[in-house]
Amino acid sequence: MPHNTPGGTLDLSPEGARSMAITRRALLASSGLISLATALELADPAYAAAQSMTQGATPPSAAPLARVSRNSTWTRSGPGPLYWNIYGWSFPHNAPIPEDEWKANIDWLASDFAPSGYEMACTDGWIEGSSRTTEHGYITSYNDSWTHDWAYWAAYLAQRKMTLGVYYNPLWVHKAAVEDPTKTVVGRPDIKIADIVAEGDFFARDIGGNTLYWVDVTKPGAKEYVQGYVEYFKRLAVPFLRIDFLSWYEDGMDANIGRVNAAHGRENYVTALHWMNEAAGDAMEVSLVMPHLFDNAAAELANGDMVRINADADKGGWERLSGGRQNWQNAWPNWFNPFCGFTGWSHRNGRGQLILDGDFLRAHTFASDAERKTAVTLMTIAGSPIAIADLYSDIGPHGWVFTQPEVLDLHRKGLVGKPLYHNGTPYSVDPSSRDTERWAGQLPDGSWVVALFNRGDTATVDKSLSFARDLGIAGSAKVRDVWARRDFGLRTEAKASLAPHACALFHVVPQRQVTRFHAAWATWAGGANFNNNHPGYDGSGFVDKLEAGGEPGDALVTFAVQAPKAGTYAVRWRYANGLAASSTMTVSSERADGTVVDGPQRVTFPSTTSWDSWGNLNGSLRLQAGLNLVTIGRGASNVGAINLNWVELQLG
Incomplete structure (x- = not known):
């Protein structure tokens, strides 16, 4: 392996090392604590002299790199979680899920999906009806109609080796707590809950009614309330907090509706995120929903683990997965569908950065098995959570798409891929700069995963990724079709003929020792x-x-x-x-x-x-x-x- 320098080539291959009398004994004498470069210095005074001109006789230490991301264990581990969410019941009914439905679905999750890794059940919206609060104003259950509280359901899930995920925004204050003069801020008995809100500052006044206030982060006690809410859920062993409507808090605007509530401003928004991030620590995964992602997602990157990058799953199906608005807008949702959202934000994904959340999947809403495979393949290659929103009562025979073992194995190994980039221009500026239909990612063992898609509605198309040109793989590589669980042998490209809405997923293993x-x-x-x-x-x-x-x-x-x-x-x-x-x-x-x-x-x-x-x-x-x-x-x-x-x- 020659070391190229402006003045020529220094051979650092094993043969070259032997020619300078660097023995295996000399290398082993250091117990593996010196580098090959250091050994070369010991054997070749000329090499040592040249190196000392730039970095000295031994490689110096350096200050740690400054990172702006939350950089938690959650993001450093790769993709998002596997879990089930109540959205599939609450969205069609436009109502909070009844407790008996919640239980029936948890029991189904435990038997049918938890063995494959779906070990969390999470609540979602429709939360205005939860008015019972602790002495510090924190809601005690998902809905007042429920008999059991958070602690009961956390324990129920734990008995089945699963966990409870919670949907709630710590910036919300229920009016019942505001109107009760006995409710005080945690750690601040001198501050009533009513003291941390501004008069008339309601969340979504014209949509949800005057039920939830926004916290005024400039008021004394606001920090203790917000961080106390996070700590409250942490004490209940909740590992996942889904925080919604962040764009509405920041500037009060919705791209489709217009003005929805008062703007709280960028500075207050960043302050609130920082408080929640600080309280969450590594014990809780912070999911940020509906953020505008202004300034290239700088605030969310510094304070969150996961961000939503597309519009709501809504009624599901192909139109929500691939259709709708295809261009970028500078407000949430920047892109309408997850294909474009994952592509547009792929420069922000990966370990130590952000987990991109493509929202829920409802397998039974797709028209074919090909579409179902495409949905799960897209979430897998992009490193998204795979969030089941089907119900035990409506999933029918389609649950298999969430439990294919080889697909899930890629997720467990930490796969977070990217689309093929054609140039360095942002996708929001040049939609031709990245290819939404050709993706790849490299696993920690050095092997590759390639995903090919046909988003078209009418024609069968051939899609391919060249191993040499696109992935830099020298020579051929072993190729396996992951969905079909079939080996193709040695090839120089990943290639498939895809019908409309179909996909292909390949595991690619290069044939080289290094x-x-x-x-x-x-x-x-x-x-x-x-x-x-x-x-x-x-x-x-x-x-x-x-x-x-x-x-x-x-x-x-x-x-x-x-x-x-x-x-x-x-x-x-x-x-x-x-x-x-x-x-x-x-x-x-x-x-x-x-x-x-x-x-x-x-x-x-x-x-x-x-x-x-x-x-x-x-x-x-x-x-x-x-x-x-x-x-x-x-x-x-x-x-x-x-x-x-x-x-x-x-x-x-």
Whole structure:
């Protein structure tokens, strides 16, 4: 594996190492604590002298990269949860679900879907009828007509090895609590619940009536109330809080309805999100629903785990999955359907960033099994939650689409894919910049998943993704049809002839000993983004903007890497540095919970003389056994900039 530099090529292959008398004994003597580069310095004084000009005799440590995302265990684990939601009952009836219906569906979930991983039942809207509150104004159950409270149902689910998810916005205050002078803010007996709302500041005055107030976050006690609400649900062992109508709180506007309530402003919106994020910690997954996602989702990225990226599931079916408005608007929902929503926000998805939520699926509302497969395939490749909203009474024979074991295995392995990018222009500006019908994602073991779709209504079409051109896979790869559970053998592309509304889902395993992870299909943050405006890269493109002066937070790329055992692994970075001088980047490996395995270390990338010239830089990195998140970024303590094509690891 030659290390290309502006002045020539240094052979760092095993053969080259042996030619400089670097023995296996010398490498093992360090107990795996020194890199190949350090060993080369010990064996070759000329190499050591050259390295000392840029990074010294040993790789220096670096300051940790600054991140602006919530960066919780939930987001770092990959896709959203598998669960069931009451929407399929409440939407058609436009009413809160009765408690006996809730129980019947939980029992059905426990028997038919929990064994496949759907281990949470979640409430949804139609919550105005829950007026019974604790001494601190927190609702005690989903609806006043229910006999049992949250604690009862949390325990009922726990007995069946499942959990309770709750739909509620901690910024809501029921008027019953406001009108009761005995209700006080948690931790502040001197402040009544009535003191934290403004007169007439109702949620959706003209839609839901004067039932729920909005919290006035500028008032004393507001923080304690909002954070206390989150803590209240945490104490009930609720791991998932679905917080709705955020756009209405921020500016009081709905793109379809117009003015719905008073605007509370960007500053108050960000403050409220920050309070909820702080209270949730890692014990609760924060789902943000109906956000405008202004400023490239900056506030939601910093304070949430999951965001809705399309309009409501509504009555379900193909029209909600793929139809409706296809263009972007600068208000919720930015895109109408999940195909466009996932595509448009794919630069924000991935580990440590945001889980994109495509809303609920009602399998029985689709016209064919092909459409049902397409719906689940789209949610799977995009890393979305898969949220069943069918009922035991209406799902019929269609439950199989949610329990196909090989599809669910991709979800469990952390699959979060992206559409094929044609250029670096945002999808909101150039709808031709990304392909909604061709998707891919790389799993931590280095294998790939490819999803192909036909969103058309009339014609059968051929769809394909080239392994060499689009994924940067050298040679052929083993291909398996995931839905059909059939092996196709060695191929050089994923290809399918698709009828209208049909899809294909393939697992692709490259045939090479070195595992290569491509930056163009990894997770990007801090302004790092796709591009293909310089030749010489492998695959569909590379990541640029690994530089200073971008978005808040450091520009970085994160790769999910599965290591067979703990140890120090040789790595190779393919990069371009068109600057005249060397650039430095910060590299680290971490566990999914954010604890550091190795680094942060400063790595020097010599100039390649132009942005059209690519070089390979060797190094090493310590990994734990199992999942590692390998991050490379341009922090405040670094200099220069690079474009990044891929990283290789010798994992075999």
